[in-house]
Amino acid sequence: MRLSKLFKNAPTTNVTGLSFDSRKVKPGDVYFCLPGLTYDGHDFIDDALDKGATCIVYSRDLKEKRPGAIYVRVQDVNAAMNQCARLFYQKPSDKMRMFGITGTNGKSSVANIIRAIMNLQEPTGYIGTIGIDYGDQHLMPDLTTPDALFLQRTLNDMVTAGMKDCALEVSSHGLAQGRVDGINFDAAVFTNFTYDHLDFHGTMENYFDAKSRLFKDRVKADGVCILNMDDPRFKDLERLSKARVISYGINSEADYRAIDIQMTSTSSHFNLVHQGRLYPVMTNLVARYNIYNLLAAIAALHETGMPLDRILPACEDLPQIKGRLEQIDAGQDFHVIVDFAHTPDGMEQMFQFGRSITGENGDVIAVFGSAGKRDVAKRKVFGELADKYCDLIILTEDDPRDENPREIASQIREGIKTTNNLYIEDRYEAINQAISSAKKDDVVLILGKADEPFIYRETGRSPYIGDNVAARECIEALKK
Structure with missing residues (x-):
């Protein structure tokens, strides 16, 4: 596409792609200097040009411009990028x-x-x-x-x-x-x-x-x-x-x-x-x-x-949506349910549903944590809700990032007053403990990660098999 199709009064130079990440720029791309929460795209203009960017779209004053490069100044880089993407990909x-x-x-x-x-x-x-x-x-x-x-x-x-x-x-x-x-x-x-x-x-x-x-x-x-x-x-x-x-x-x-x-x-x-x-x-x-x-x-x-x-x-x-109130049935005589619930409202809805389907003598066993580097205030609320509906609470990691998962669990525990609870950091082992503890007519709720194939830890994104796969493996192992 011609650059003149994306910006009025721009040269007719051919454009082959769009990018806001200087590390991913390819020859012929338009590079958008997108301001971010941590980095500002304006700081990486030279990197983009070195990789062959055809045009630089920017919004703040630049100390210097490289001879021969095309620069387009706009008031809002993000808005310009949205409009260009819409046009470049033919609406x-x-x-x-x-x-x-x-x-x-x-x-x-x-x-x-x-x-x-x-x-x-x-x-x-x-x-x-x-x-x-x-x-x-x-x-x-x-x-x-x-x-x-x-x-x-x-x-x-x-x-x-x-x-x-x-x-x-x-x-x-x-x-x-x-x-x-x-x-x-x-x-x-x-x-x-x-x-x-x-x-x-x-x-x-x-x-x-x-x-x-x-x-x-x-x-x-x-x-x-x-x-x-x-x-x-x-x-x-x-x-x-x-x-x-x-x-x-x-x-x-x-x-x-x-x-x-x-x-x-x-x-x-x-x-x-x-x-x-x-x-x-x-x-x-x-x-x-x-x-x-x-x-x-x-x-x-x-x-x-x-x-x-x-x-x-x-x-x-309707097809089962993975990780959304997904009932794991491997022939066991108790319920195992995996869900993505990670907000106070979502957690309470799952606890209420679990309580509603327990047998006459059934218990609700919950496995969950709370994400690191995210809203801290809801952690105690999670504990209060679990305390209200559950009979056993197993706290574990849930994308701790660079926070200590044990400390996150202790903050959840501030809301737990009467319900039996324990902390098992390894999520797979926590799920295994919950399933091993379940008896006939119990409900095991595994909440927060669902089918996500990763866990964010201090070292970055680590592979994980997903709560639904972990639950099925643990049930099969228990049966054997």
Whole structure:
């Protein structure tokens, strides 16, 4: 592509790529001097030019400019990068129906439900915490919402592969840092808003402001905002949303409402109320919060054109989402459940579900920790919640980074007053202890890491088999 296609009055020099990381620059790239939390891209201009960058996009005064190099000054490098990525990759999101899902909890579940049902009608991609999936491709991203360059390139790859739709998890970090500014969504879904990420946002209002940007700025004029009527921030989002608003809920009158809910440990049944009619729904999803997730997906699909008589039968047997209330069944006579829960609200929902499915004499055994270099205040809260619902708590490592995992565990213990608890640093051994301790009708909850194939320690990202694989291995070993 010609540089003049990306910037007005720029030379017609040919551009072969885009980069904001000087270490990854290739000959012919445009290099964006992106300011960051730790480093400033302006400090690495010489490195980028040495590697063959065609053009430097910058925003602050430079002491000197290298003769023969092309420089383009902009007010906001991040905004310019988003726009250039959109143009360079031929506006890929305009060629697909785009679903954006945000909220504290439930993003992965809603996005994967949408993808699973849409895939029955036409090829659909997914980008989020669990990975990137389209066609026969499965990739692992570093972030829930990838950076703008990676995101636009991936969306273009999806278009090339024949995808007609994409379900994209939109994190508060991604919104605050403008990673989706080059995308206009057909449908934006709000799951819920609870305590999280204050280490990044500082206050709950800043956190909410980041979430709300999806509905204020990124939905097409003829698009739709799907909002949780039962969440306390519904009215705020309804007022801020620029597109048509559709509600879903359980406790309140809503455009899509679930009533007469019946749940077991393996399935759920409810009546969907929509426009005055009742539609019976059967699903293999369990737990009350998953009813919310399913309602959100049903509303998003229906409001973008899929008939209910296609959507509802597909709800009966939805694919298991790895690490999201994943029940590990290897023939044992107790429940083992792996989940990504890592917020106070998510943890409490899992504890409540575990408590609800224990047998008459069953106990709830929980294995979890708390991430290092992240919000410290929630650690004691985790302990308080576990103390309220569990019979045995096994504390362990969970991405400790350069913090001492034992010290993290001691901070969780500040909230534990009466429940038996122990600390086993090695996560695999902690899971093995929980499973070895379980008896008939007990529930073992393994929370925080889910299927993630790594643990962040002081030395960096270390390989890990994932909680779901570890649990299955421990059960098999116990049976032998």
